[in-house]
Amino acid sequence: MKKLLLVSLLLQAAYFAAPLQAEDNVSYSQLLAQLSVPAADIAPEPSYSKSTLPGADEGRYWVTVLAADKHARTRLLEAGMDIVEISKDRVSGFAGPYTMAQLSSKAFTLVSKVPASALAGGYNKDFPSADSAYHNYKETTDLLNSLAAKNSDIASVFSIGKTTEGRDIWCLRINSSAKGTAPSSKPGAFFLGNIHAREHLANEVPLLLAAWLMDHRNDADVKKYISTLDIYIVPMGNPDGVEYDVKSGSYQYYRKNMSVNSDKSRGVDLNRNFDSWWCESGASTYPNSDTYCGPKAFSEPESQAIKRFFEARRNIKTHISYHSYASEILYPWGGNEADVPNAKDKQAFVKIAGEMAKLTGYESLKSSDMYIATGDSCDWAYAATGVLAFTFELEGRGFYPGAAIINGAADRNIKAAVYLLSVTDNPYKNI
Numbered sequence: 436m437k438k439l440l441l442v443s444l445l446l447q448a449a450y451f452a453a454p455l456q457a458e459d460n461v462s463y464s465q466l467l468a469q470l471s472v473p474a475a476d477i478a479p480e481p482s483y484s485k486s487t488l489p490g491a492d493e494g495r496y497w498v499t500v501l502a503a504d505k506h507a508r509t510r511l512l513e514a515g516m517d518i519v520e521i522s523k524d525r526v527s528g529f530a531g532p533y534t535m536a537q538l539s540s541k542a543f544t545l546v547s548k549v550p551a552s553a554l555a556g557g558y559n560k561d562f563p564s565a566d567s568a569y570h571n572y573k574e575t576t577d578l579l580n581s582l583a584a585k586n587s588d589i590a591s592v593f594s595i596g597k598t599t600e601g602r603d604i605w606c607l608r609i610n611s612s613a614k615g616t617a618p619s620s621k622p623g624a625f626f627l628g629n630i631h632a633r634e635h636l637a638n639e640v641p642l643l644l645a646a647w648l649m650d651h652r653n654d655a656d657v658k659k660y661i662s663t664l665d666i667y668i669v670p671m672g673n674p675d676g677v678e679y680d681v682k683s684g685s686y687q688y689y690r691k692n693m694s695v696n697s698d699k700s701r702g703v704d705l706n707r708n709f710d711s712w713w714c715e716s717g718a719s720t721y722p723n724s725d726t727y728c729g730p731k732a733f734s735e736p737e738s739q740a741i742k743r744f745f746e747a748r749r750n751i752k753t754h755i756s757y758h759s760y761a762s763e764i765l766y767p768w769g770g771n772e773a774d775v776p777n778a779k780d781k782q783a784f785v786k787i788a789g790e791m792a793k794l795t796g797y798e799s800l801k802s803s804d805m806y807i808a809t810g811d812s813c814d815w816a817y818a819a820t821g822v823l824a825f826t827f828e829l830e831g832r833g834f835y836p837g838a839a840i841i842n843g844a845a846d847r848n849i850k851a852a853v854y855l856l857s858v859t860d861n862p863y864k865n866i
């Protein structure tokens with residue numbers, strides 16, 4: 436939660452009683468101003484415990500237990516309880532099988548228990564405090580809605596579908612003549628982020644792109660793109676996984692969505708679930724693995740939503756799917772060692788990826804030159820709809836590079852995204 440922003444909003448509401456003022460706080464520059472950590476302090480990846488990897492929810496409960504004072508709380512800690520919340524006469528937190536056995540004794544009064552796997556974000560936890568500049572699902576949703584409210588002549592928000600756990604996957608649309616899901620014949624660009632849960636920078640970059648475009652809507656070039664293009668930004672494509680990754684207040688290294696598999700393990704790798712050489716290589720049929728391709732192509736509501744989104748908008752010409760981390764810009768194929776068969780498309784892929792590489796300092800290459808991975812969203816999008824689709828592996832050391840990295844990463848990647856907008860009317864014009 437951005438406490439400074441919240442305080443500022445409350446003060447404005449109190450002193451000016453003018454709700455529209457509050458929306459002035461969502462500008463790109465103000466968002467960046469909240470990221471007060473100097474860039475030199477970018478942290479190396481911390482050595483988090485891996486004991487909480489997916490599957491660790493087995494036998495774990497969120498419990499509330501009576502505890503009148505610190506002595507009672509201490510005894511609960513000694514019984515192995517992970518105390519998260521403390522109120523006057525009780526505490527709530529996690530309990531594994533050993534602790535659950537202890538809690539059943541007469542020494543404790545168990546008020547309630549909910550399987551940890553069923554919580555689905557039902558308790559209000561967030562990013563670790565050092566990373567509070569990152570936007571969780573609610574903050575992302577609120578920011579998209581604020582941007583659209585402040586720029587209602589050109590921006591709108593709609594859901595492209597529901598997740599496994601029933602969350603909406605929100606899209607900000609920027610179009611001067613069409614709102615929501617209304618069709619448009621203008622050339623389209625689609626920016627998608629964070630379909631892998633732990634890659635949180637991949638939410639920040641497209642989210643800040645949205646804020647930047649609204650901030651700069653009167654710049655000559657941006658103004659032209661807004662009036663001539665159909666721009667879609669879905670910063671958080673896997674909100675269930677993102678919430679799972681942060682909800683305990685410490686990172687879970689979680690990659691997949693939150694489907695319950697046949698063996699009761701959690702999650703399908705959404706970027707192995709698309710129908711592009713589905714599950715042939717670089718993917719796993721073992722449900723508990725991080726690269727599980729799912730029981731069939733498009734088995735997951737999140738990948739289905741992205742599929743429907745593309746298929747309903749054949750005006751979309753260019754696409755970026757943001758991931759982290761490798762500092763690379765990848766183009767098809769990812770699931771096959773061959774080049775794309777269309778020579779003109781190949782030229783455009785190489786040219787556009789190369790230009791965006793110059794702007795970001797990343798390396799551009801054919802995706803399968805890194806490794807072969809089938810079921811990838813960009814391979815499918817290009818094969819199925821002809822969109823020039825790029826996978827960005829953003830910068831950083833590790834999945835949790837700290838908040839200080841956001842500013843520079845957003846800055847560089849906004850330049851690349853604006854370049855993509857400049858060729859969206861005709862991606863072949865510079866080849």
Ligand SMILES: [Zn+2]
Pocket residue numbers: 631634706758759
């Ligand atoms: Zn990824």
